[in-house]
Amino acid sequence: MPQKPQKNTQTAHYIELGGYQYWPVLVPRGIRLYTYEQIPVFLRENPYITDGYRAYLPSRLCIKSLFILSNETVNIWSHLLGFLLFFCLGVYNMASVLPAFGASREDYVIYSIGLFCFQ
Template sequence: MPQKLLKSAHYIELGNYHYWPVLIPRGIRLYTYEQIPSFLKENPYITDGYRAYLPSKLCLKRWVRDLFILSNETVNIWSHLLGFFLFFSLGIYDMTTVLPEANASRDDYVIYSICLFCFQVCMLCSVGYHLFCCHRSEKANRCWMALDYAGIAIGILGCYVPAVFYAFYCNEWYSLRAFIFCCVSVYGFIPTIHWIWQNGGMTTPIVQAFVPRVFVMYLMGAVAFFLYITKIPERYFPGQLNYLGSSHQCWHVLVVLMFYWWHQTGVYITQYRHNQPCSQLMNT
């Protein structure tokens, strides 16, 4: 490594791996678990690579640099930043290609817009928290954490809005649909059971096509949540997964995959609904 670059590099130990050079801007250093404030101590199995004690000005001035610092937040930041650009790109593609080809109605455009907007908000809230959780103020940290949780709730809502809309696409029960929209973010499983029963059970083609996709999404969400709360795999490899492969990073990647899977499911069910008119389905 050139001598000039060595002066700006800070060597840190990645578990039992070799020492890697990590470029750290002046005024920013990485801390161990023992050195960080108590409000950042959420996972004792991540032993190194923490950003901490930064004032507001440093957080705001150097947030762009923080994107390129190798810390234990790097994967968390980039996974959802790239996720945001993924769903933004899908939004453009859907509006210009997918929906016009499906002869979509105005309602379809609104539903897709809501869904993808919710996904993008979820991604950005997460990026914001993982960028600025290094603030020295516990109050500021908790505010960003609350925004992150709000983003998760909005992302979940983005999953359920198209699901309820297309599940009850052929029903004229507008009051029931409105009621379900209000409750579905909390009780998402109830509309699924009701929809299966209303469509004649598991033997009907639409149920057989759609329900497996629903359960795949729930499975990915369950795996992500299980890893998140159990802190697996770093629980079994303390200090080995500080920078890559931790449970929170797996959670991030699975959330992006879950949202993408649900978007593709939305495209599938949209095309199905427009290719199978409601009158035809009611007569079968």
């Protein structure tokens, strides 16, 4: 009985990261990392970052690209984890701190609006 070919959703690409050698990076199908010369003009802000750009991605692949190594990985994850930390602290304040001080409904509304704006 012939075996059914397995569908490979990830392929190994080798990219150069800074002064290091080429690193193997698993990239989901459809996602490609571009060099500085290959990206659109509006993304060309720093000529010293020469490769690892995510470009031309639809929304679905943009979400998947959060989990690959690119030149934006640290920036994305530091903002995402910071958002989650302060969101959890805000919810904790609404659930524990505000009731302890006898906050009114207006206090909750103002705090919620402030929390939403800061996030």
